[in-house]
Amino acid sequence: xxxxxxxxxxxxxxxxxxxxxxxxxxxxxxxxxxxxxxxxxxxxxxxxxxxxxxxxxxxxxxxxxxxxxxxxxxxxxxxxxxxxxxxxxxxxxxxxxxxxxxxxxxxxxxxxxxxxxxxxxxxxxxxxxxxxxxxxxxxxxxxxxxxxxxxxxxxxxxxxxxxxxxxxxxxxxxxxxxxxxxxxxxxxxxxxxxxxxxxxxxxxxxxxxxxxxxxxxxxxxxxxxxxxxxxxxxxxxxxxxxx
Amino acid sequence: xxxxxxxxxxxxxxxxxxxxxxxxxxxxxxxxxxxxxxxxxxxxxxxxxxxxxxxxxxxxxxxxxxxxxxxxxxxxxxxxxxxxxxxxxxxxxxxxxxxxxxxxxxxxxxxxxxxxxxxxxxxxxxxxxxxxxxxxxxxxxxxxxxxxxx
Numbered sequence: 001x002x003x004x005x006x007x008x009x010x011x012x013x014x015x016x017x018x019x020x021x022x023x024x025x026x027x028x029x030x031x032x033x034x035x036x037x038x039x040x041x042x043x044x045x046x047x048x049x050x051x052x053x054x055x056x057x058x059x060x061x062x063x064x065x066x067x068x069x070x071x072x073x074x075x076x077x078x079x080x081x082x083x084x085x086x087x088x089x090x091x092x093x094x095x096x097x098x099x100x101x102x103x104x105x106x107x108x109x110x111x112x113x114x115x116x117x118x119x120x121x122x123x124x125x126x127x128x129x130x131x132x133x134x135x136x137x138x139x140x141x142x143x144x145x146x147x148x149x150x151x152x153x154x155x156x157x158x159x160x161x162x163x164x165x166x167x168x169x170x171x172x173x174x175x176x177x178x179x180x181x182x183x184x185x186x187x188x189x190x191x192x193x194x195x196x197x198x199x200x201x202x203x204x205x206x207x208x209x210x211x212x213x214x215x216x217x218x219x220x221x222x223x224x225x226x227x228x229x230x231x232x233x234x235x236x237x238x239x240x241x242x243x
Numbered sequence: 244x245x246x247x248x249x250x251x252x253x254x255x256x257x258x259x260x261x262x263x264x265x266x267x268x269x270x271x272x273x274x275x276x277x278x279x280x281x282x283x284x285x286x287x288x289x290x291x292x293x294x295x296x297x298x299x300x301x302x303x304x305x306x307x308x309x310x311x312x313x314x315x316x317x318x319x320x321x322x323x324x325x326x327x328x329x330x331x332x333x334x335x336x337x338x339x340x341x342x343x344x345x346x347x348x349x350x351x352x353x354x355x356x357x358x359x360x361x362x363x364x365x366x367x368x369x370x371x372x373x374x375x376x377x378x379x380x381x382x383x384x385x386x387x388x389x390x391x392x393x
Contacts, residue, residue: 041374045340050372079253115365116338122280161260165267176271178279178301180348185370193372 007224010084014217022214029058029207036200043197052110054201058208059103063131064167065212066096067160070138071167074160084220089160090142091219095212097135104128115180123173124181127166134163281348285327292353300329300359301348301367309343322347322359333361340366 036054043050069092077085107125108118119125138159145153174183185193186201193201281301282292292298300322308321308330317334320343331349341347346367351360 044373044375045342045345045368047375053372075256078256080249114338114340114368116340117365120280120365161256162263165263169267169271172271176275178281178283180280180301180365180367182368182370185372192370194374196374197372 007084011221011224014221018214018217018221020214021210021217025207025210025212025214027207028203029211032200032203032207036197036204040200041196046114049110049113050197052106053197054204056103056106056110057201058205059099059106060128061205062208062212063096063100063103063128064170065209066092066099067131067134067164067167069216070096070160071164074157077157078154078161086157087220087223088216089156090223091216093135093139093142094219095215097132097139099208099212100128100132100135104132117180120180122180123177124170124179127170127173131166131170134166138163283324283327284322284329285324287329287353287359288327291357294353294355297350297352299348299350300331300361301346302329304341304343304345304347306343322349329359330357331359331361333364335362335364337364338366340368345369 033054037051040051040054042048070089073085073089073092076082077089104125107128111120112118138156141159142156145155171184173179174181185191186198191198281299284300284302287298287300302322302324305321305323305328308328309318310320311318312332317332318337319330319332321328321330323329331351333349333351341364346369348365348367349359349361350363350365354360
């Protein structure tokens with residue numbers, strides 16, 4: 001476990017893994033979007049508006065995956081005091097919040113032609129909006145703890161774990177409660193979505209997931225570099241003080 | 244000693260998580276009726292809401308029930324869920340996905356004569372995504388084709 005805890009080792013891996021994820025992610029996501037937007041067929045009832053699914057579903061998945069990343073990192077930080085865990089959680093927050101916002105915006109644009117409304121206070125939509133606010137709260141708390149005690153506080157990790165309760169609520173909101181949002185089309189091993197929509201969608205999800213991983217790795221490297229620079233400045237200041 | 248502290252944290256955190264998830268499930272269970280976005284016809288028929296209360300009614304537009312009133316802007320149809328049906332009247336522009344046999348959520352009030360007077364209609368599509376080429380097939384045929392292509 002602690003073999004991977006070594007930031008130097010992590011940096012060696014991240015140096016080549018980050019551009020690899022980012023590069024393949026951008027290529028796959030652009031190809032999948034091109035496929036979905038131009039080559040895939042229109043839907044029987046929804047027509048051309050169905051194409052927004054190729055952005056909406058990957059964004060929804062990564063908005064939720066971002067918080068799952070925060071939750072796993074928080075658990076690791078609380079139990080094993082892993083030095084990279086807090087950094088990983090901080091790196092997940094901004095891309096997770098951005099994808100959650102993209103999901104809400106594309107969903108709203110899709111809701112107008114498909115349902116006849118931009119927004120309803122329905123279980124699925126509301127729990128997703130709560131996720132966006134959880135991200136904002138988490139980022140504020142993490143920044144405050146960073147500013148006050150250099151990130152020693154465990155409060156963001158506890159918040160990260162408690163907030164994870166929202167993830168199954170989002171997922172099951174359409175099964176537990178009558179909802180305007182339809183139940184999931186893609187479940188374990190089967191799909192109510194014709195293959196003509198499913199394949200470009202799966203590739204779009206893969207591409208955006210790789211981009212997400214690339215962004216998280218880049219942000220982790222940046223946070224580590226920042227910490228090293230600060231430590232160096234502190235040592236320098238101490239050494240000059242001694243003279 | 245260090246290992247022991249680590250295990251203690253693991254056990255404490257696992258217990259905390261179990262309690263947290265349990266609490267969340269209890270809350271979701273308690274909310275199961277209140278958090279629903281609409282009532283289905285059998286719920287409306289079993290326990291009709293008072294005429295001054297705004298409610299949402301959701302279900303399928305009964306096949307063959309949709310007709311336009313002589314004034315040309317009022318439509319009447321029935322919403323069913325397989326067990327019960329509720330007649331609905333609505334005056335206005337319907338969403339483009341609103342057709343017989345599709346899902347609908349109607350916002351409005353229950354009139355004393357047992358008809359639901361809707362002041363807004365929302366179309367609800369299902370989880371099936373079918374290419375436009377299959378639009379002439381029946382729902383059952385289209386679903387079969389989708390099932391075969393997975």
